[in-house]
Amino acid sequence: MKNAKKKPSIRKKAPYTFVVDVGNTHTVLGIYKGEKIEDHWRLTTRKETTSDEVLNRVGGLIRFSKIKLEEISFVGLSTVVPVLERPWVKALQKLLKKPVQVVNSNNCLDCPIAYLNPASLGADRLCNIISLRDRGYTDAIVIDMGTATTFDVMKDGGFEGGLIIPGISASMDVLTEKAARLKPVSIEWADRIVANNTDDAIRAGLLYGFIAELESLVQKIKNELGKKNVPVFATGGWGRMVLGHSDVIDTYDPYLTVNGVRLVAMYGNKAVEIDRDGDEE
Numbered sequence: 001m002k003n004a005k006k007k008p009s010i011r012k013k014a015p016y017t018f019v020v021d022v023g024n025t026h027t028v029l030g031i032y033k034g035e036k037i038e039d040h041w042r043l044t045t046r047k048e049t050t051s052d053e054v055l056n057r058v059g060g061l062i063r064f065s066k067i068k069l070e071e072i073s074f075v076g077l078s079t080v081v082p083v084l085e086r087p088w089v090k091a092l093q094k095l096l097k098k099p100v101q102v103v104n105s106n107n108c109l110d111c112p113i114a115y116l117n118p119a120s121l122g123a124d125r126l127c128n129i130i131s132l133r134d135r136g137y138t139d140a141i142v143i144d145m146g147t148a149t150t151f152d153v154m155k156d157g158g159f160e161g162g163l164i165i166p167g168i169s170a171s172m173d174v175l176t177e178k179a180a181r182l183k184p185v186s187i188e189w190a191d192r193i194v195a196n197n198t199d200d201a202i203r204a205g206l207l208y209g210f211i212a213e214l215e216s217l218v219q220k221i222k223n224e225l226g227k228k229n230v231p232v233f234a235t236g237g238w239g240r241m242v243l244g245h246s247d248v249i250d251t252y253d254p255y256l257t258v259n260g261v262r263l264v265a266m267y268g269n270k271a272v273e274i275d276r277d278g279d280e281e
Protein backbone atom coordinates (compact mmCIF):
# COMPACT_ATOMS: atom_id res chain seq x y z
CA MET A 1 0.00 0.00 0.00
CA LYS A 2 2.96 2.24 0.65
CA ASN A 3 3.92 1.99 -3.00
CA ALA A 4 0.47 2.81 -4.26
CA LYS A 5 0.86 6.34 -2.97
CA LYS A 6 4.36 6.79 -4.32
CA LYS A 7 3.76 5.57 -7.88
CA PRO A 8 1.85 8.50 -9.43
CA SER A 9 4.60 11.01 -8.61
CA ILE A 10 7.26 8.73 -10.15
CA ARG A 11 5.14 8.36 -13.26
CA LYS A 12 4.69 12.08 -13.52
CA LYS A 13 8.43 12.59 -13.50
CA ALA A 14 9.09 9.78 -16.01
CA PRO A 15 11.06 11.24 -18.91
CA TYR A 16 9.78 11.23 -22.47
CA THR A 17 11.77 9.31 -25.06
CA PHE A 18 11.35 9.57 -28.83
CA VAL A 19 12.18 6.40 -30.75
CA VAL A 20 12.46 5.57 -34.45
CA ASP A 21 12.75 2.06 -35.96
CA VAL A 22 13.47 2.27 -39.69
CA GLY A 23 12.56 -1.02 -41.37
CA ASN A 24 12.82 -1.81 -45.09
CA THR A 25 9.06 -1.38 -45.60
CA HIS A 26 7.82 0.66 -42.66
CA THR A 27 9.26 3.11 -40.19
CA VAL A 28 7.78 3.08 -36.70
CA LEU A 29 7.93 6.18 -34.54
CA GLY A 30 7.05 6.16 -30.86
CA ILE A 31 6.97 8.35 -27.80
CA TYR A 32 7.54 6.68 -24.45
CA LYS A 33 6.81 8.13 -21.04
CA GLY A 34 9.21 6.21 -18.83
CA GLU A 35 8.71 2.58 -19.86
CA LYS A 36 5.25 3.02 -21.30
CA ILE A 37 4.55 3.73 -24.96
CA GLU A 38 2.19 6.71 -25.16
CA ASP A 39 1.91 7.30 -28.90
CA HIS A 40 3.11 5.59 -32.08
CA TRP A 41 2.97 6.05 -35.84
CA ARG A 42 3.82 4.00 -38.93
CA LEU A 43 5.29 5.58 -42.04
CA THR A 44 6.21 4.00 -45.35
CA THR A 45 9.99 3.84 -45.53
CA ARG A 46 11.24 6.00 -48.41
CA LYS A 47 14.72 4.94 -49.33
CA GLU A 48 15.52 8.16 -51.14
CA THR A 49 14.85 11.10 -48.91
CA THR A 50 16.54 14.16 -47.46
CA SER A 51 16.72 15.27 -43.84
CA ASP A 52 14.36 18.14 -44.70
CA GLU A 53 11.76 15.70 -46.01
CA VAL A 54 12.10 13.54 -42.89
CA LEU A 55 11.75 16.64 -40.74
CA ASN A 56 8.63 17.67 -42.60
CA ARG A 57 6.96 14.25 -42.23
CA VAL A 58 7.83 13.80 -38.57
CA GLY A 59 7.11 17.38 -37.62
CA GLY A 60 3.64 17.05 -39.16
CA LEU A 61 2.88 13.89 -37.19
CA ILE A 62 4.10 15.06 -33.82
CA ARG A 63 1.81 18.04 -34.02
CA PHE A 64 -1.08 15.60 -33.48
CA SER A 65 0.43 14.35 -30.22
CA LYS A 66 -0.38 15.95 -26.90
CA ILE A 67 3.30 15.70 -25.98
CA LYS A 68 5.36 18.83 -26.57
CA LEU A 69 8.73 18.56 -28.29
CA GLU A 70 10.51 20.38 -25.44
CA GLU A 71 9.35 17.65 -23.06
CA ILE A 72 11.34 14.94 -24.85
CA SER A 73 14.56 14.07 -23.01
CA PHE A 74 15.97 11.14 -24.98
CA VAL A 75 16.09 10.25 -28.66
CA GLY A 76 16.95 6.87 -30.19
CA LEU A 77 17.22 5.50 -33.73
CA SER A 78 17.49 2.00 -35.15
CA THR A 79 17.80 1.63 -38.90
CA VAL A 80 18.37 -1.36 -41.16
CA VAL A 81 18.63 0.95 -44.17
CA PRO A 82 22.13 2.41 -43.86
CA VAL A 83 21.57 5.39 -46.23
CA LEU A 84 18.76 6.59 -44.00
CA GLU A 85 20.86 6.95 -40.85
CA ARG A 86 22.22 10.37 -41.70
CA PRO A 87 18.98 12.05 -42.81
CA TRP A 88 17.17 10.67 -39.76
CA VAL A 89 19.85 11.74 -37.28
CA LYS A 90 19.94 15.19 -38.82
CA ALA A 91 16.18 15.62 -38.83
CA LEU A 92 15.78 14.38 -35.24
CA GLN A 93 18.56 16.67 -34.03
CA LYS A 94 16.94 19.64 -35.70
CA LEU A 95 13.47 18.85 -34.44
CA LEU A 96 14.21 17.73 -30.89
CA LYS A 97 17.50 19.55 -30.24
CA LYS A 98 18.97 16.53 -28.49
CA PRO A 99 21.82 14.17 -29.36
CA VAL A 100 20.58 10.99 -31.05
CA GLN A 101 21.57 7.54 -29.79
CA VAL A 102 21.91 5.23 -32.78
CA VAL A 103 21.68 1.50 -32.02
CA ASN A 104 24.64 -0.51 -33.30
CA SER A 105 27.12 -3.10 -32.08
CA ASN A 106 29.11 -0.31 -30.33
CA ASN A 107 26.06 1.26 -28.73
CA CYS A 108 24.01 -1.65 -27.44
CA LEU A 109 24.27 -1.42 -23.64
CA ASP A 110 27.11 -3.96 -23.75
CA CYS A 111 24.93 -6.73 -25.16
CA PRO A 112 27.35 -9.52 -26.14
CA ILE A 113 27.14 -10.36 -29.86
CA ALA A 114 28.44 -13.74 -31.02
CA TYR A 115 28.27 -12.82 -34.74
CA LEU A 116 31.66 -13.16 -36.46
CA ASN A 117 31.26 -9.55 -37.56
CA PRO A 118 29.07 -7.86 -34.92
CA ALA A 119 28.71 -4.70 -37.06
CA SER A 120 26.88 -6.70 -39.73
CA LEU A 121 24.02 -7.61 -37.37
CA GLY A 122 20.74 -5.76 -38.07
CA ALA A 123 20.02 -3.10 -35.44
CA ASP A 124 16.40 -4.28 -35.18
CA ARG A 125 17.52 -7.79 -34.23
CA LEU A 126 19.90 -6.33 -31.68
CA CYS A 127 17.06 -4.21 -30.23
CA ASN A 128 14.93 -7.32 -29.73
CA ILE A 129 17.66 -8.92 -27.63
CA ILE A 130 18.37 -5.67 -25.73
CA SER A 131 14.69 -5.57 -24.75
CA LEU A 132 14.74 -9.12 -23.42
CA ARG A 133 18.01 -8.55 -21.53
CA ASP A 134 16.37 -5.64 -19.75
CA ARG A 135 13.46 -7.90 -18.77
CA GLY A 136 15.91 -10.32 -17.18
CA TYR A 137 15.94 -13.06 -19.83
CA THR A 138 19.19 -14.85 -20.62
CA ASP A 139 17.93 -17.38 -23.18
CA ALA A 140 15.14 -16.77 -25.66
CA ILE A 141 14.06 -16.98 -29.29
CA VAL A 142 12.55 -13.98 -31.06
CA ILE A 143 10.68 -14.39 -34.34
CA ASP A 144 10.42 -10.98 -36.01
CA MET A 145 8.03 -10.99 -38.94
CA GLY A 146 8.47 -8.01 -41.25
CA THR A 147 10.00 -7.58 -44.72
CA ALA A 148 12.20 -10.50 -43.72
CA THR A 149 11.39 -13.00 -41.02
CA THR A 150 14.27 -13.29 -38.59
CA PHE A 151 14.88 -15.77 -35.82
CA ASP A 152 17.00 -13.98 -33.24
CA VAL A 153 18.51 -16.32 -30.69
CA MET A 154 19.56 -15.17 -27.24
CA LYS A 155 21.94 -17.31 -25.21
CA ASP A 156 23.63 -16.55 -21.89
CA GLY A 157 22.33 -12.97 -22.06
CA GLY A 158 23.66 -12.09 -25.51
CA PHE A 159 22.84 -12.34 -29.21
CA GLU A 160 23.94 -15.83 -30.21
CA GLY A 161 22.93 -15.93 -33.89
CA GLY A 162 19.88 -16.90 -35.89
CA LEU A 163 18.24 -17.25 -39.28
CA ILE A 164 16.87 -14.94 -41.95
CA ILE A 165 14.11 -16.07 -44.30
CA PRO A 166 11.97 -14.10 -46.78
CA GLY A 167 9.08 -12.30 -45.09
CA ILE A 168 5.50 -13.42 -45.67
CA SER A 169 4.72 -10.76 -48.27
CA ALA A 170 8.16 -11.05 -49.88
CA SER A 171 7.46 -14.75 -50.47
CA MET A 172 4.18 -13.87 -52.12
CA ASP A 173 5.89 -11.24 -54.29
CA VAL A 174 8.53 -13.63 -55.56
CA LEU A 175 6.05 -16.42 -56.26
CA THR A 176 3.62 -14.24 -58.18
CA GLU A 177 6.36 -12.45 -60.12
CA LYS A 178 7.93 -15.69 -61.30
CA ALA A 179 4.82 -17.75 -62.17
CA ALA A 180 2.73 -16.46 -65.06
CA ARG A 181 -0.57 -17.94 -63.78
CA LEU A 182 -0.17 -16.94 -60.15
CA LYS A 183 -1.55 -13.55 -59.21
CA PRO A 184 -1.09 -11.88 -55.83
CA VAL A 185 -3.93 -12.63 -53.38
CA SER A 186 -4.87 -11.18 -50.02
CA ILE A 187 -2.93 -12.85 -47.24
CA GLU A 188 -5.40 -14.60 -44.98
CA TRP A 189 -5.98 -18.06 -43.56
CA ALA A 190 -7.40 -20.64 -45.95
CA ASP A 191 -10.03 -22.90 -44.35
CA ARG A 192 -8.15 -26.04 -45.23
CA ILE A 193 -4.69 -27.26 -46.11
CA VAL A 194 -5.87 -29.14 -49.20
CA ALA A 195 -7.13 -26.15 -51.17
CA ASN A 196 -9.58 -26.55 -54.05
CA ASN A 197 -8.73 -23.30 -55.85
CA THR A 198 -5.59 -21.39 -56.83
CA ASP A 199 -6.04 -18.43 -54.48
CA ASP A 200 -6.51 -20.64 -51.42
CA ALA A 201 -3.67 -22.90 -52.56
CA ILE A 202 -1.34 -19.90 -52.47
CA ARG A 203 -2.73 -18.81 -49.09
CA ALA A 204 -2.47 -22.28 -47.59
CA GLY A 205 1.05 -22.74 -48.91
CA LEU A 206 2.21 -19.38 -47.66
CA LEU A 207 0.73 -19.43 -44.17
CA TYR A 208 0.51 -23.13 -43.25
CA GLY A 209 3.92 -23.49 -44.87
CA PHE A 210 5.23 -20.67 -42.74
CA ILE A 211 3.83 -22.21 -39.53
CA ALA A 212 5.37 -25.57 -40.39
CA GLU A 213 8.72 -23.90 -41.03
CA LEU A 214 8.47 -21.84 -37.86
CA GLU A 215 7.62 -24.81 -35.65
CA SER A 216 10.31 -26.97 -37.14
CA LEU A 217 12.97 -24.25 -36.86
CA VAL A 218 12.08 -23.44 -33.26
CA GLN A 219 12.47 -27.11 -32.39
CA LYS A 220 15.81 -27.32 -34.18
CA ILE A 221 17.05 -24.13 -32.47
CA LYS A 222 16.08 -25.54 -29.08
CA ASN A 223 17.90 -28.79 -29.91
CA GLU A 224 21.01 -26.91 -31.02
CA LEU A 225 20.94 -24.82 -27.83
CA GLY A 226 20.44 -28.02 -25.84
CA LYS A 227 17.56 -26.39 -23.96
CA LYS A 228 13.94 -27.47 -23.95
CA ASN A 229 12.30 -24.57 -22.19
CA VAL A 230 13.37 -21.48 -24.08
CA PRO A 231 10.70 -18.76 -24.18
CA VAL A 232 9.61 -17.84 -27.72
CA PHE A 233 8.62 -14.25 -28.51
CA ALA A 234 7.00 -12.99 -31.68
CA THR A 235 7.03 -9.43 -32.97
CA GLY A 236 6.39 -7.59 -36.24
CA GLY A 237 3.09 -6.98 -37.98
CA TRP A 238 2.63 -10.56 -39.23
CA GLY A 239 3.12 -11.90 -35.72
CA ARG A 240 -0.43 -11.04 -34.79
CA MET A 241 -1.71 -13.03 -37.74
CA VAL A 242 0.17 -16.25 -36.92
CA LEU A 243 -0.31 -15.99 -33.15
CA GLY A 244 -3.44 -18.12 -32.80
CA HIS A 245 -2.11 -20.69 -35.26
CA SER A 246 0.91 -22.01 -33.43
CA ASP A 247 1.40 -22.80 -29.81
CA VAL A 248 5.19 -22.52 -30.00
CA ILE A 249 4.83 -18.74 -29.61
CA ASP A 250 4.66 -17.87 -25.92
CA THR A 251 4.38 -14.07 -26.14
CA TYR A 252 3.51 -11.59 -28.86
CA ASP A 253 4.95 -8.15 -28.22
CA PRO A 254 4.52 -5.66 -31.07
CA TYR A 255 6.78 -3.16 -29.26
CA LEU A 256 9.74 -5.44 -28.56
CA THR A 257 12.01 -3.70 -31.11
CA VAL A 258 11.06 -0.10 -30.31
CA ASN A 259 11.45 -0.81 -26.60
CA GLY A 260 15.06 -1.79 -27.33
CA VAL A 261 15.52 1.55 -29.11
CA ARG A 262 14.10 3.28 -26.03
CA LEU A 263 16.61 1.54 -23.75
CA VAL A 264 19.55 2.62 -25.93
CA ALA A 265 18.11 6.16 -26.16
CA MET A 266 17.93 6.36 -22.35
CA TYR A 267 21.06 4.49 -21.35
CA GLY A 268 23.31 4.47 -24.44
CA ASN A 269 26.49 6.49 -24.31
CA LYS A 270 27.51 7.07 -27.91
CA ALA A 271 25.26 9.79 -29.24
CA VAL A 272 25.80 10.72 -32.86
CA GLU A 273 26.02 14.42 -33.63
CA ILE A 274 26.00 15.67 -37.18
CA ASP A 275 27.17 19.19 -37.93
CA ARG A 276 23.97 21.13 -38.60
CA ASP A 277 25.56 23.19 -41.33
CA GLY A 278 27.00 20.11 -43.03
CA ASP A 279 26.22 19.17 -46.60
CA GLU A 280 22.66 18.34 -47.47
CA GLU A 281 22.29 14.68 -48.37
Ligand SMILES: Nc1ncnc2c1ncn2[C@@H]1O[C@H](COP(=O)(O)OP(=O)(O)OP(=O)(O)O)[C@@H](O)[C@H]1O
Nearest residue numbers: 023024025026027145146147148235236237238240
Ligand atom coordinates in the same frame (compact mmCIF):
# COMPACT_ATOMS: atom_id res chain seq x y z
N1 LIG B 1 -1.17 -3.46 -36.12
C1 LIG B 1 -1.28 -4.27 -37.15
N2 LIG B 1 -2.36 -5.03 -37.31
C2 LIG B 1 -2.47 -5.83 -38.36
N3 LIG B 1 -1.55 -5.97 -39.29
C3 LIG B 1 -0.49 -5.24 -39.20
C4 LIG B 1 -0.26 -4.36 -38.11
N4 LIG B 1 0.92 -3.79 -38.27
C5 LIG B 1 1.42 -4.30 -39.39
N5 LIG B 1 0.60 -5.16 -39.96
C6 LIG B 1 0.82 -5.91 -41.20
O1 LIG B 1 1.98 -6.68 -41.02
C7 LIG B 1 2.94 -6.36 -41.99
C8 LIG B 1 4.32 -6.44 -41.40
O2 LIG B 1 4.54 -5.39 -40.47
P1 LIG B 1 5.93 -4.96 -39.88
O3 LIG B 1 5.93 -3.51 -39.55
O4 LIG B 1 6.36 -5.86 -38.83
O5 LIG B 1 6.86 -5.24 -41.04
P2 LIG B 1 7.05 -4.44 -42.33
O6 LIG B 1 6.66 -3.04 -42.13
O7 LIG B 1 6.39 -5.16 -43.46
O8 LIG B 1 8.60 -4.67 -42.45
P3 LIG B 1 9.81 -3.87 -41.84
O9 LIG B 1 9.65 -3.78 -40.37
O10 LIG B 1 10.93 -4.75 -42.28
O11 LIG B 1 9.74 -2.56 -42.52
C9 LIG B 1 2.53 -4.98 -42.50
O12 LIG B 1 2.95 -4.78 -43.82
C10 LIG B 1 1.02 -4.98 -42.36
O13 LIG B 1 0.40 -5.51 -43.51
Ligand SMILES: CC(C)(CO)[C@@H](O)C(=O)NCCC(=O)O
Nearest residue numbers: 080120121122123124125148164
Ligand atom coordinates in the same frame (compact mmCIF):
# COMPACT_ATOMS: atom_id res chain seq x y z
C1 LIG C 1 17.24 -9.02 -41.74
C2 LIG C 1 16.72 -7.58 -41.68
C3 LIG C 1 16.45 -7.09 -43.09
C4 LIG C 1 15.39 -7.59 -40.91
O1 LIG C 1 14.88 -6.31 -40.82
C5 LIG C 1 17.73 -6.66 -40.94
O2 LIG C 1 17.87 -7.07 -39.63
C6 LIG C 1 19.08 -6.63 -41.61
O3 LIG C 1 19.24 -6.02 -42.64
N1 LIG C 1 20.08 -7.30 -41.00
C7 LIG C 1 21.45 -7.33 -41.46
C8 LIG C 1 21.93 -8.73 -41.60
C9 LIG C 1 21.92 -9.56 -40.34
O4 LIG C 1 21.23 -9.22 -39.35
O5 LIG C 1 22.64 -10.57 -40.31
Ligand SMILES: [K+]
Nearest residue numbers: 023124146236
Ligand atom coordinates in the same frame (compact mmCIF):
# COMPACT_ATOMS: atom_id res chain seq x y z
K1 LIG D 1 10.50 -4.52 -38.02
